[in-house]
Amino acid sequence: MDMEQIKCMVCGMNINEKNFYINNSAFLEKNTGDKIIYCPFCGVSEIYLSNDGQTYTVDSSLLDENTLKIIDHAVKLEIFNGDFYKKASEMARSNEVKEIFSALSKIEMFHAKIHFRIGGFNNFPKLTEIDYDKYKYDTDKALLEAAEIREKHAVSYYDKYKHEVKDKTVVNIFNALSEVEKEHILLTSK
Numbered sequence: 636m637d638m639e640q641i642k643c644m645v646c647g648m649n650i651n652e653k654n655f656y657i658n659n660s661a662f663l664e665k666n667t668g669d670k671i672i673y674c675p676f677c678g679v680s681e682i683y684l685s686n687d688g689q690t691y692t693v694d695s696s697l698l699d700e701n702t703l704k705i706i707d708h709a710v711k712l713e714i715f716n717g718d719f720y721k722k723a724s725e726m727a728r729s730n731e732v733k734e735i736f737s738a739l740s741k742i743e744m745f746h747a748k749i750h751f752r753i754g755g756f757n758n759f760p761k762l763t764e765i766d767y768d769k770y771k772y773d774t775d776k777a778l779l780e781a782a783e784i785r786e787k788h789a790v791s792y793y794d795k796y797k798h799e800v801k802d803k804t805v806v807n808i809f810n811a812l813s814e815v816e817k818e819h820i821l822l823t824s825k
């Protein structure tokens with residue numbers, strides 16, 4: 636695949652020699668200059684990358700009320716996890732774990748933006764500030780365990796609600812992002 640023409644069908648980003656390594660610490664296998672195996676921005680695998688400029692488009696005006704509610708909740712779930720990872724990257728002791736959390740935070744926020752776009756929503760939600768101190772994450776292990784629980788929750792959310800979604804493209808996107816969260820479970824439990 637000619638790298639100059641790679642586009643992520645899920646998030647719409649162009650992947651090139653300047654950005655292929657972004658968020659590398661959030662992946663078990665790494666992109667290289669010669670081989671792109673996932674989108675560095677939203678994390679989906681290469682089956683969701685196109686070389687003809689094609690992307691997934693969703694007409695939100697055709698989505699039913701229930702689907703919109705499910706997507707709206709997915710926006711919030713991803714922001715909630717993205718925010719947790721941002722704080723976790725500050726709380727973590729080791730630099731390796733800090734980098735993993737920082738990359739995960741950016742990826743989850745990208746997921747929130749994907750849902751926000753396909754749902755055709757108007758105002759990006761602001762979540763209330765969460766005080767993570769009260770959870771007493773004393774070690775990186777405790778943070779990684781909390782991360783794993785969140786990822787499992789995200790996977791079960793996508794896997795449960797995709798059956799209620801009638802729009803095939805939205806189902807494809809849910810499947811793609813669920814796969815990303817499944818890799819995050821492996822990453823945070825290793």
Ligand SMILES: [Zn+2]
Pocket residue numbers: 643644645646647648674675676677678679
């Ligand atoms: Zn992407």
